[in-house]
Amino acid sequence: MIRNKLVITATATLAAALGALTIGFSSVLSWRLEQDADGVLRARAEAAAANITIRQGHLALADTPYDEALDSSVWVFDGNGTLISSPSRLSRLDPAARTVSTSPQPTPRDVHDDTRMLALRLRDAGAPKATVVAALSLIPYEDAARTALIGALIFDVLILAIGAFFIRRTVLHALRPVGQMTAQAATWSERDLDRRFGLGPPRDELTGLAATLDTLLARLSAALRHEKRVTAEIAHELRTPLTQLRLETEIALRQDRPPDQLRSALRQVLAGTDRLADTVDTLIGLAQQSIDPSTGTCKALEAANAALRSSTSLDKDVRLDPSAQTDLVVACDRDVVLRILHPLLDNAARYGRSTVMLGICRDGNNVVFSVADDGPGFGPEEISTVFMPGVQGAAAGPGEGAGLGLALARRLTDAAGGTLTAKLSNGGLIEVHLPAA
Numbered sequence: 001m002i003r004n005k006l007v008i009t010a011t012a013t014l015a016a017a018l019g020a021l022t023i024g025f026s027s028v029l030s031w032r033l034e035q036d037a038d039g040v041l042r043a044r045a046e047a048a049a050a051n052i053t054i055r056q057g058h059l060a061l062a063d064t065p066y067d068e069a070l071d072s073s074v075w076v077f078d079g080n081g082t083l084i085s086s087p088s089r090l091s092r093l094d095p096a097a098r099t100v101s102t103s104p105q106p107t108p109r110d111v112h113d114d115t116r117m118l119a120l121r122l123r124d125a126g127a128p129k130a131t132v133v134a135a136l137s138l139i140p141y142e143d144a145a146r147t148a149l150i151g152a153l154i155f156d157v158l159i160l161a162i163g164a165f166f167i168r169r170t171v172l173h174a175l176r177p178v179g180q181m182t183a184q185a186a187t188w189s190e191r192d193l194d195r196r197f198g199l200g201p202p203r204d205e206l207t208g209l210a211a212t213l214d215t216l217l218a219r220l221s222a223a224l225r226h227e228k229r230v231t232a233e234i235a236h237e238l239r240t241p242l243t244q245l246r247l248e249t250e251i252a253l254r255q256d257r258p259p260d261q262l263r264s265a266l267r268q269v270l271a272g273t274d275r276l277a278d279t280v281d282t283l284i285g286l287a288q289q290s291i292d293p294s295t296g297t298c299k300a301l302e303a304a305n306a307a308l309r310s311s312t313s314l315d316k317d318v319r320l321d322p323s324a325q326t327d328l329v330v331a332c333d334r335d336v337v338l339r340i341l342h343p344l345l346d347n348a349a350r351y352g353r354s355t356v357m358l359g360i361c362r363d364g365n366n367v368v369f370s371v372a373d374d375g376p377g378f379g380p381e382e383i384s385t386v387f388m389p390g391v392q393g394a395a396a397g398p399g400e401g402a403g404l405g406l407a408l409a410r411r412l413t414d415a416a417g418g419t420l421t422a423k424l425s426n427g428g429l430i431e432v433h434l435p436a437a
Contacts (some may be wrong), residue, residue, distance in 0.1 A: 002175070003172060003175050005170050006152050006171045006175075007167055007168045007171050009015045010167045010171070011163065011164045014160060014163045014167070015156075015158075018156040022153065022156055024369075025148075025152055026145070029148050030145050031140040033145055034141075037136060037138060038108050038118075038213075041066035041108055041116060041118045041134055041136040042106075042108075042120075042134075044073065044074065044134040044136065045074070045106075045118050045132050045133070047117075048074040048076070049120055049122055049130075052076060052130055052132065061420055073136065073137075074087065074132060074133070075087070075097040075098075075101070075132070076133075077098070077101045077130065077133070078130055081098070081102070083097075083098065083100065084130070087135075088286055090135065091383065093112075093117075093135060096111035096117065098133070099111075099121045100117045100133050101119045101131045101363060102119075103119045103138075104119070106118060108140075113138075114138050114139045115135055115136070115137060115138065115141070116135070117133055117134065117136075117242055118133070118134045118136075119131055119133045120132045120133075120134070122190055133194040140331055149213070170381050177206055178206070178209065181197065181209060181210060181213060185216075188217060192220065193217055193221035193224065194221065194397055195367065196214045196217060196218075197213060197214055199211070212415060245308030249269065251265065274310075296332065296333040296334070297329055297331055297332070297437040298329070298330055298332065298333065298334035298337060298431070299330075299332060300322070300325075300326075300329065300369070301328070301331050301360065302361050303330065303337040304324070304367050304369065305320065305359055306338055307337075307338050307345060307358070308320060308345070308358060310338070310342065315358055316349045316352060317354055317355045318358070319348055319355075319356075319357065319358070320357075320358050320359075320360075321358060321359035321370075323359065324358070324361070325362060326360070327361055328436060329367075329436065329437040330435070330436065330437060331365045331434070331435040331436060331437040332432050332434050332435065333416075336412055336415075336416055337369075337434070339408070340369075340412050340413055340416075340420075340432055341358070341369060341432070341433075342373070343406060344369075344405075344406070344409055344430050344432070345358065347405055347406060347428075348371050348372070348373035348375070348430075349373070351373060351376065351428060352373030352374050352375040352427065352428065353375055354374060355374050356371065357370075357372045357373075358370070358371055359371075359372065362436060363433065364434065365436055366418070366435060367371060367434050368431055368432065368433050368434075369431070369432040369434070369437045370431045370432075371428075371429070371430045371431075371432075372425065372427060372428065372429045373427050373428040374427045375424075375427050375428045376427075377428045377429065378423075378424065378428060378429075382422065383421075383422050383423075386406055386422055387406045387409075387410040387422070388407060406420075406430075412431075413432055417434075417435050418433045418435060419432075419433045420433075421433075
């Protein structure tokens, strides 16, 4: 789990930091002890050199209160390299002292694992020619360094254990809200997509996560609403041609009809089938976003005539306005223009008394399709709401339509980069503005 990885990573980082500090501390302590040992060794050699005298023509150490301390670790050689004085208890180191006495430089040298020596030549004028070799045991220094290292390691282990405990506690405390939010989001996505965390603008990581989850839930909710709306729009668009096909078929089956009437009925069925297929292809393509309404072009007059030919309003005078401009080209796919005009013409034929007029003109960079009827028209309060899904105009009777035709036309128009508006007029008037090619 991620929390275990975080705990392990943080603990490993703490361990590495403690290890680096311990190594650095040990290195500095060892260097400092080395310097102290060299300083003590040099001071011991200089003290012994200061007490060298000549007695009865021979070199000797003067008697001082520190004779035992000096004699215990000091060798004195005359100018010829003859051993004059040596500590009796360290006689095993006499050969090493003789070797060190020949060193040209006063440099400390380790002669054994636990002993360091320094040779100091007396070169001042008036001083006897002699070499003093001082020895120092390194055991106390090594014990001090070892004790400090063991103490540092024990301290590191304690700090690491305490740090790991608090790291785990902190990580668990920090990730607990994340786990709770994840569980809530999963539950809401299954049961209630309208629930939100609502923690306001992102201020830190948790509020940022809450805002992201709120956005995802909103998108998921919008996608589901879009799916339901598309399904309803497809059903609405298919209902009219299916009803017409069924009506024509039932009429053809119920009575004997002359061949000319049967052929006419079959042509109506064929036209309705073609419209049905076009509607299915266009709506499914738009729902899958495989059709871009703003791609392609078509002649405005051809699209208008195709929409008029496929109109199901046989009992109304649905025709093209004689003043329509016939040379305009729309920067939109022909099938999309038809899907926009069909519900407008059907709506106008349903509420118009006798006449529906489809006009075409140019307004700046737009081609304008106007659908006018001699019906009751739209009231001022309906102008902004009539294109909303499920909303019907005041002229609609109970159970008449589903309020989806104009909403579909508005959605297709927006997708094509145009606008769809209802106008106040003596009758119904809707204008479709689409980009001109």
